[in-house]
Amino acid sequence: MILINLLPHREARQHAHRRRFRWLCATSTGIAVLLVGATAMWLSLAITVQERRNAYLQQAITKLDQDIGRIDLLKRQRSELLARKTRLDSLLRRRSDAIRLMDQLARLTPDGVYLRELKQDGEHIALSGYAISGARVPGFLRALGESDAFDMPQLVEVKTVTVNELRVSEFAVAIVLKQTGKPPATPSGDPR
Template identity: 35%
Template sequence: MIRINLLPHREARRKQRQKDFVALLLLSGIFGALIVIAVGAYFSNQLSDQQQRNSFIKAENTRLDGEIKEVANLKQEIEALKARQQAVEDLQSDRNQPVYLMDELAQQVPEGVYLKSFRQDGQRVLLNGYAQSNERVSELLRNLGNQSPWLERPDLIEIRSTGIGAGKDAKKVFEFTINAGIKRPRDQDPAATAAPVAAARKP
């Protein structure tokens, strides 16, 4: 016996496919939403961690800036203390400068040169005297510039021919003025300062 299905099976299949399609769309939407939520949560967590790291770095930078300022202040205080200490040492050492200067001039002034005066102004000394010739003045300049551990950078300010004495004792000489720098004792080798100090302390 032949059975004939007169129900609209094609329409039913179409509706079933539509239902399946809608269900698949809903599942896809739900799955997509879950993925978006998961990815958003992941990036939000990463962003939060990065913000925490940034906050930590800022706090550390602020702390380091404070320490750097403290170190800079300490360096300034140390430099100020060194400057004061150096000033005190210079004052103490400058008391012996006349001894060094007298001893040095006695060693460096060549024969044929007579110093009639010298005046110290700070770390410079002005020498005034007579020489038998220009060569004697040149020798004095060389001695002060190259051989003296206490005097440096001598400058010839003036030299002129003049006469001293009268009658038979009159002589033609060269009057000169020299300006030279004085080195501080701290710039000298200890061996260079030992001799003048020892000489100054002898009775």
Template identity: 35%
Template sequence: MILINLLPHREEKRKRRKQAFFVGMGFAALVGAGLVAAAWALLLHLTDEQQARNQYLSTEIGRLEVQIKDIANLRSEIEALKSRQKAVEDLQTDRNTPVHLLNELTRHTPEGIYLTAIRQADKVVTVNGIAQTNERVSEFLRNASRNSEWLDKPELIEIKLANVTANTRDQKRLFEFSLRVSIKTPQAEGPEGAASAPAKRT
């Protein structure tokens, strides 16, 4: 027996296709909304983590800045202490310098030379005196340049004739001179130098 479908099957098929299409569209919209929501949640999570990292870095940077400021203050205090220590050491050295200077001038001044004036400006000393001959002045310069621990770089400024009357009858022909010499601090000065000096004598 042959069955003939007299219902409008094409409209039914078209209707089912529409329903399937709308169902697919709804499902796709739901999936898209879910993906967007998941991406938004992920972005929020990453943003929160980055903000937490930024906050941690800001806190650590603040701590480091405080430590750097403390280190800078310590360095300035150390420099101030060093400058004070150097000032004290310079004062101690300068206090003993005149004694050593006079001692060195006395030791290295040859016979026939008489010192008339000694002037010191910082580390430079100007010496004026009277000598019997030019050779005495040359010997004085050699002694100051070779054998002295405190005198350095002697330099003759001028030398000229000076007639000095010894008494009413005699007149001596003398030389008036002026020289410049620098003051140096011996390397062996200090506790180690003081300890090694007796060893050299024995």
């Protein structure tokens, strides 16, 4: 006997294909949504971790900026202290120069010559005073020139004046103070 199937078998097959197609589409869509969701969560987590790293680096940079500011402050204080030390060394050297100057002037001033005024401007010294006679002034200049403390004595002027009813020679002399020792060394650069 021959069986004839009058049922719409092609339509049933198409319907089954459609159902499978819909199921595959739904499954694919679900997997795609899960993948997109997982990727979004992973990216969100990665962004959060990177933001934490950035915050940590920013804190470290801020701390280093503060340290650099303190280092700059310390460098300024160091340079100020070195400048003060240099000035102090200079003052100490000048103090000994003043003592040496007065000592040498006391030794080199001959009898009959009296110093009235001494002005110092750096290394240049201006002396003025009185001499009992004009002949004693060149002797004083010669003694200044032969001294280890003074250079280039120059007679500025000599004139005869009356002081306490005595005729004396008033004179003015310019000399240069010789430097003793080396000036203090100034630091250069950063010792590291």
